[in-house]
Amino acid sequence: MEWEVVIGLETHTQLKTNTKIFSGASIKYGAEPNTQADEVSIALPGVLPVLNKQAVECAIKFGLAINAEIAPRSVFSRKNYFYPDLPKGYQISQFELPVVGKGAVTIQVPANGKNAAYEKVINITRAHLEEDAGKSLHGAVEGMSGIDLNRAGTPLLEIVTEPDMRSAAEAVAYAKKLHELVQWIDICDGNMQEGSFRCDVNVSVRPKGQEKFGTRREIKNLNSFKFMTQAIEYETRWQIETLEDGGTIQQATVLFNPDTGETRAMRSKEEANDYRYFPDPDLLPLEVTAADKARVQATMPELPQAMKTRFEADYGLSAYDAAALTASRDIADFFTATVNAGAEAKPVANWVMGAVSAKLNAEDRTIHDSPIAPAQLAQLLKRVADNTISNNAAKQVFEIMWISDKSSAESDVDAIIAAKGLKQESDSGAIEAIIDEVLVANQAMVEEFKAGKEKAFNALIGQAMKASKGKANPAQVNEILKKKLTAN
Amino acid sequence: MLASKEISSVELTQMFLNRIAQYNPVINAYIALDSDKTLAQASAADVRIANGTAEPLTGIPFAQKDIFCAKGWQTTCGSKMLADFIAPYDAHVITQFDTAGAVNLGKTNMDEFAMGSSNETSYFGGVKNPWDFDRVPGGSSGGSAAAVAARLCAAATGTDTGGSIRQPASLCGFTGLKPTYGLVSRYGMIAFASSLDQAGPMAKSAEDCALMMNVMTGFDERDSTSLNRPKEDYTRGLNNMQGEQPLKGLRIGLPKEYFADGLDANVAKVVQEAIAEYRKLGAETVNISLPNSQLSIPVYYVLAPAEASSNLSRYDGVRYGHRAAEYDDLMDMYMKSRAEGFGAEVKRRILIGTYVLSAGYYDAYYLKAQQIRRLIADDFTQAFKQCDVIMGPTAPSTAFKAGEKADDPVAMYLQDVYTIATNLAGLPGMSIPAGFSPSADGKSLPVGLQLMGNYFDEARMLDVAHAYQQVTDWHTRTPDLTAFEGNK
Numbered sequence: 003m004e005w006e007v008v009i010g011l012e013t014h015t016q017l018k019t020n021t022k023i024f025s026g027a028s029i030k031y032g033a034e035p036n037t038q039a040d041e042v043s044i045a046l047p048g049v050l051p052v053l054n055k056q057a058v059e060c061a062i063k064f065g066l067a068i069n070a071e072i073a074p075r076s077v078f079s080r081k082n083y084f085y086p087d088l089p090k091g092y093q094i095s096q097f098e099l100p101v102v103g104k105g106a107v108t109i110q111v112p113a114n115g116k117n118a119a120y121e122k123v124i125n126i127t128r129a130h131l132e133e134d135a136g137k138s139l140h141g142a143v144e145g146m147s148g149i150d151l152n153r154a155g156t157p158l159l160e161i162v163t164e165p166d167m168r169s170a171a172e173a174v175a176y177a178k179k180l181h182e183l184v185q186w187i188d189i190c191d192g193n194m195q196e197g198s199f200r201c202d203v204n205v206s207v208r209p210k211g212q213e214k215f216g217t218r219r220e221i222k223n224l225n226s227f228k229f230m231t232q233a234i235e236y237e238t239r240w241q242i243e244t245l246e247d248g249g250t251i252q253q254a255t256v257l258f259n260p261d262t263g264e265t266r267a268m269r270s271k272e273e274a275n276d277y278r279y280f281p282d283p284d285l286l287p288l289e290v291t292a293a294d295k296a297r298v299q300a301t302m303p304e305l306p307q308a309m310k311t312r313f314e315a316d317y318g319l320s321a322y323d324a325a326a327l328t329a330s331r332d333i334a335d336f337f338t339a340t341v342n343a344g345a346e347a348k349p350v351a352n353w354v355m356g357a358v359s360a361k362l363n364a365e366d367r368t369i370h371d372s373p374i375a376p377a378q379l380a381q382l383l384k385r386v387a388d389n390t391i392s393n394n395a396a397k398q399v400f401e402i403m404w405i406s407d408k409s410s411a412e413s414d415v416d417a418i419i420a421a422k423g424l425k426q427e428s429d430s431g432a433i434e435a436i437i438d439e440v441l442v443a444n445q446a447m448v449e450e451f452k453a454g455k456e457k458a459f460n461a462l463i464g465q466a467m468k469a470s471k472g473k474a475n476p477a478q479v480n481e482i483l484k485k486k487l488t489a490n
Numbered sequence: 491m492l493a494s495k496e497i498s499s500v501e502l503t504q505m506f507l508n509r510i511a512q513y514n515p516v517i518n519a520y521i522a523l524d525s526d527k528t529l530a531q532a533s534a535a536d537v538r539i540a541n542g543t544a545e546p547l548t549g550i551p552f553a554q555k556d557i558f559c560a561k562g563w564q565t566t567c568g569s570k571m572l573a574d575f576i577a578p579y580d581a582h583v584i585t586q587f588d589t590a591g592a593v594n595l596g597k598t599n600m601d602e603f604a605m606g607s608s609n610e611t612s613y614f615g616g617v618k619n620p621w622d623f624d625r626v627p628g629g630s631s632g633g634s635a636a637a638v639a640a641r642l643c644a645a646a647t648g649t650d651t652g653g654s655i656r657q658p659a660s661l662c663g664f665t666g667l668k669p670t671y672g673l674v675s676r677y678g679m680i681a682f683a684s685s686l687d688q689a690g691p692m693a694k695s696a697e698d699c700a701l702m703m704n705v706m707t708g709f710d711e712r713d714s715t716s717l718n719r720p721k722e723d724y725t726r727g728l729n730n731m732q733g734e735q736p737l738k739g740l741r742i743g744l745p746k747e748y749f750a751d752g753l754d755a756n757v758a759k760v761v762q763e764a765i766a767e768y769r770k771l772g773a774e775t776v777n778i779s780l781p782n783s784q785l786s787i788p789v790y791y792v793l794a795p796a797e798a799s800s801n802l803s804r805y806d807g808v809r810y811g812h813r814a815a816e817y818d819d820l821m822d823m824y825m826k827s828r829a830e831g832f833g834a835e836v837k838r839r840i841l842i843g844t845y846v847l848s849a850g851y852y853d854a855y856y857l858k859a860q861q862i863r864r865l866i867a868d869d870f871t872q873a874f875k876q877c878d879v880i881m882g883p884t885a886p887s888t889a890f891k892a893g894e895k896a897d898d899p900v901a902m903y904l905q906d907v908y909t910i911a912t913n914l915a916g917l918p919g920m921s922i923p924a925g926f927s928p929s930a931d932g933k934s935l936p937v938g939l940q941l942m943g944n945y946f947d948e949a950r951m952l953d954v955a956h957a958y959q960q961v962t963d964w965h966t967r968t969p970d971l972t973a974f975e976g977n978k
Contacts, residue, residue, distance in 0.1 A: 278852075
């Protein structure tokens with residue numbers, strides 16, 4: 003039987019606010035345990051939550067970015083359960099009425115083997131605001147469990163998709179797209195190691211062609227795209243094998259173990275808590291007016307899709323190049339800054355997607371910490387454009403700049419050209435003199451050319467370039483040589 | 491007297507401390523006393539009085555219900571769970587009194603987590619009604635009530651979730667006001683039922699309540715349900731209540747449901763006499779109906795326990811409060827700590843609340859109760875089209891004997907039959923001394939008249955109460971404590 007996998011994602015995105023979602027405590031990562039646990043984080047008797055407006059703005063931004071309905075009125079509810087890292091005994095979350103409603107994200111699924119790359123629209127069911135829990139520290143205190151409440155109350159936006167994905171590749175393409183988008187609109191730092199972007203993946207399988215969904219299992223807390231691929235692939239295989247062996251799938255929450263590459267059930271639905279949701283009486287319903295939306299809209303950066311279209315129109319870039327340059331905010335910003343510093347768009351695009359990205363990949367760095375600044379790259383490309391140096395020389399300059407401190411004088415493009423003697427000879431008189439010498443010294447080749455041997459022309463150019471020690475402008479050499487040979 | 495420097499704050503405070511030392515061992519009105527802290531505040535107040543920066547309440551010794559967190563003070567909420575809890579921060583109400591230069595005499599006894607109508611659920615023992623030591627003072631603000639009645643403080647704070655200021659005011663013969671929900675910040679006030687809890691003044695007279703309202707009310711951004719409206723002077727109309735018929739034109743609504751079965755005949759008589767007095771003051775009476783008011787108790791005993799079950803989840807023995815001495819694992823620690831830390835009434839309400847929020851019961855109980863709550867509020871909206879204030883009994887009977895209803899929760903719950911509706915509607919309610927009623931065993935016990943006003947109509951209610959107190963002296967009567975010396 004042929005099987006189809008059905009996947010939906012729930013992503014916990016940590017919002018880039020200064021303080022917690024319901025108190026003024028800092029949310030900075032990595033502080034000493036409990037140094038960011040104020041009276042609200044500890045849930046002292048009598049404390050009350052006050053909603054962080056910045057978190058609401060982040061949610062609105064996301065809603066605008068995915069073209070979603072933003073609820074004029076949404077409600078915070080209490081999700082009640084006992085756990086030591088949950089100080090109030092309930093988590094404040096949005097249940098029935100979330101702030102962001104239905105929207106959509108377009109993903110690019112890369113080519114894989116015989117399958118060509120394609121685009122797909124993933125529907126977003128909802129996105130809601132909630133607070134994070136603290137964490138238990140096992141082994142930190144001898145013979146006891148410790149609790150660190152620094153993270154308790156950190157603002158999260160939980161983004162839930164429809165079960166629209168049909169392969170691990172689609173799920174990962176969606177997760178990557180979302181990861182880029184939340185950084186693009188600056189609501190999340192995207193740091194997966196620190197837990198700023200965590201995915202729960204719901205996986206079920208069904209015979210191909212069947213309409214009814216199979217029973218799903220939820221893989222919790224995946225914080226790397228590699229693990230996500232492995233986990234989904236393992237889980238899919240496991241479910242298919244279980245069904246083919248005549249078994250049934252029980253709804254369950256599972257964990258992925260990166261060491262074994264396997265998923266393992268944590269708890270089944272029967273053991274699930276009754277969370278006793280009810281509207282939090284300490285918080286008023288969240289109202290978002292048209293004016294609020296307009297105010298946030300004014301702070302929105304240009305979105306990747308719009309920027310891609312603009313790059314094609316304004317710079318004459320191909321759809322492929324424009325898509326590559328808008329794949330992340332950092333790349334787009336780097337490209338734009340280089341163009342704004344006076345370089346021509348097409349060469350910038352070629353260099354960013356070529357030499358720059360090759361170097362970054364080789365060194366496993368992101369463009370954000372590129373050792374070459376956009377202004378430097380622009381200067382380099384200007385020197386190519388004004389014929390000061392050749393493309394080959396530019397590559398040498400680039401290599402030198404890459405390994406020098408970008409704030410130092412040694413990294414200056416013109417200084418490197420001067421120091422390495424890479425300046426191209428563009429004085430036509432001087433080039434003419436070189437060519438005259440070459441013609442005299444290579445009479446045989448000139449005769450061959452005249453006899454119709456085209457190859458001899460290239461050989462003569464080679465001689466001329468050699469004589470100029472590579473500094474002559476190749477286009478000029480070509481032009482002058484052609485003129486001299488045809489004139490004779 | 492303080493302003494004219496006839497007596498210093500320290501002298502006045504010491505006088506109250508002496509009375510407390512003499513009577514509190516019997517009455518048990520105070521849970522926590524700290525004369526060093528108290529006298530330091532009195533000294534500071536005397537400095538303000540001397541240098542001319544005194545405000546109306548500067549130097550006046552108040553008792554604070556033990557539901558308010560006060561920095562450095564034991565703050566127990568009447569529970570074993572918090573018996574050793576020292577609050578590390580000040581509730582908004584405490585800050586307001588401190589800023590006004592008032593003196594804190596101590597923390598008063600109360601029903602555990604404000605759940606009760608007799609003060610008998612307190613972990614720290616019952617409180618004696620100063621009018622008859624065999625009887626309860628009412629609850630939950632029983633300690634504050636007894637302290638005001640026995641003149642163990644100038645006045646006290648209370649909180650009222652279903653009648654906890656007004657019913658004790660009625661049973662102990664003084665003036666108590668529950669303001670419109672949202673007028674007094676709940677920050678630092680230990681939550682029982684967040685959507686109903688409201689702090690208010692408990693004092694000898696309406697005039698004293700007005701002065702306290704000036705200090706207690708005001709917007710506080712730390713409470714999201716705090717109302718942001720301009721500060722009012724609640725004493726502004728008091729001086730107009732002079733002359734023959736100061737209440738001419740006032741329409742008093744008399745709800746027929748408040749004078750039906752279940753009301754003690756002697757209490758009814760006192761209330762009718764008080765209303766007759768109001769007619770003499772120029773007011774007219776209008777017969778009205780609050781048809782849904784009989785649903786108040788069942789609605790309240792769904793909503794209040796639901797919120798309480800969640801609010802009390804934070805008392806889990808993990809971060810502060812009572813933790814069982816020995817336990818096997820986490821679940822055992824939770825169960826033992828909460829089983830030992832909470833009393834029977836608190837457990838009963840947590841159970842009820844957990845039940846009504848459970849999956850499958852939520853719609854039938856919680857949601858239904860919320861719908862009826864709106865109907866009850868609508869009744870008042872209709873009623874206030876016909877009248878300016880509503881009057882009736884505060885409690886169905888005078889003070890009952892200790893132990894009389896302790897084993898019958900429903901009989902106890904009926905104590906609040908006339909007060910709960912205003913909490914559900916968020917309206918202000920008040921109880922003023924209206925006379926005395928003879929008990930079967932020959933005691934003379936206070937009876938309260940309840941005033942209910944429209945939203946934010948506290949100033950008018952205080953005027954109406956003040957007018958009555960200009961022509962009656964019930965509020966000046968004091969119990970003869972010497973008669974009960976033998977009870978020590």
